[in-house]
Amino acid sequence: MAVQKEIPVEEKLHALFTLQQIDAKINEIKTIRGELPMEVRDLEDELEGLKTRIAHLEQDLADAEQVIANYKAAKKEAEAQVKKYEKQQDNVKNNREFDALSKEIEMAKLESQLNEKRAKDYVETVSAKQTALEEAQKNIKDKEKFLKTKKSELDNVISETESEEFELNEQANEARKSIEERLLMGYDKIRRNYKNGLAVVTIQRDACGGCFNRIPPQRQIEIRQHRKVILCEHCGRILVDESLAQ
Ligand SMILES: [Zn+2]
Incomplete structure (x- = not known):
């Protein structure tokens, strides 16, 4: 194997920093896109749930109307009975018959009142459900609007970032070519270890830009000299230092 010409450390650091900046942009794109599909999916699930709820409420309301109609019919029937018994009272032969009919009338009147109350109470239940239904319907409209926005946002992000991401990947591959294997492996390993994917960081306010621990002045000087690869302890x-950014 031919002896490879030693690449100056400064060049290596510069190449690593460049690669890091490209990878950070790729990460950014992935983050933006990574959240949108999830948001869209969540909204679609929510809409499904709302539709089911509305269907149930509509069914409940239809059932309730029937129930109210039944109570009202029962009330009318009782009233008719009252009238019938009162007519019969006009033709009674004795007091005993009259009293018996009076009792029937009393019962029928009670039955009529009871059904009227039942219908009234039920109307209150129905009105609560009606309100819930209206709320759900309004909610579904808002959600649908929001979903539409999110979906078009996602479509835009995808179409906007597709070519950018492709371009960045090309650049990253190109940058990788000028970095030796051993360093690349180290770089990738550090990146995998951290959620933000940062393996190369600058000095920020005398501290490591990754973990924000203080860097001693002597070490900062060494970092600025670009003579060796220095890792945060x-x-x-x-x-690296900002001067390597270009
Ligand atoms: Zn650190």
């Missing part, structure tokens, strides 16, 4: 990230 706390988080293991590769430390």
Whole structure:
């Protein structure tokens, strides 16, 4: 194997930092897109739930109307009976018959009142359900509108970022070519370890830009000299300074 010409550390660091910046952009795209499909899915689930709820409420209301109609019919029937018994009272032969009919009339009147009360109470239940239905219907309209917005947002993000992401991947592959395998492996390993995917970080306010632990002044000087690859002693990230950004 031919002896490879040693690449200056500064170049390596520069290449790593460039790669990190490209990868950060790719991450950003993935994050934006990663949340939108989930939001759209959640909204679709919510809408399904609302539709089921509305269907149930509509069924309940239809049933309730029938129940109220039944109570009203029972009330009318009782009233008719009252009239019937009162007519019969006009033709009674004795007091005993009259009294018996009076009792029947009393019962029928009670029955009529009871059914009237039942119908009234039920109307209150129905009105609560009616309100719930109206709320759900309004809610579904809002959600549908929101879903439409989110869906078009997602479509936009996908169409907007598809080519950008492709381009960035190309750039990342290109940048990787100028970094030796051993360093790349280290870089990828650190990236995998951290949720934000940052393996190369700058000095920020005298601290590591990854874990924010303080970097001693002497070490900061070494980092700025670009003579060796320096890792943060706390988080293991590769430390660089802003001058490598270009
Ligand atoms: Zn650190």
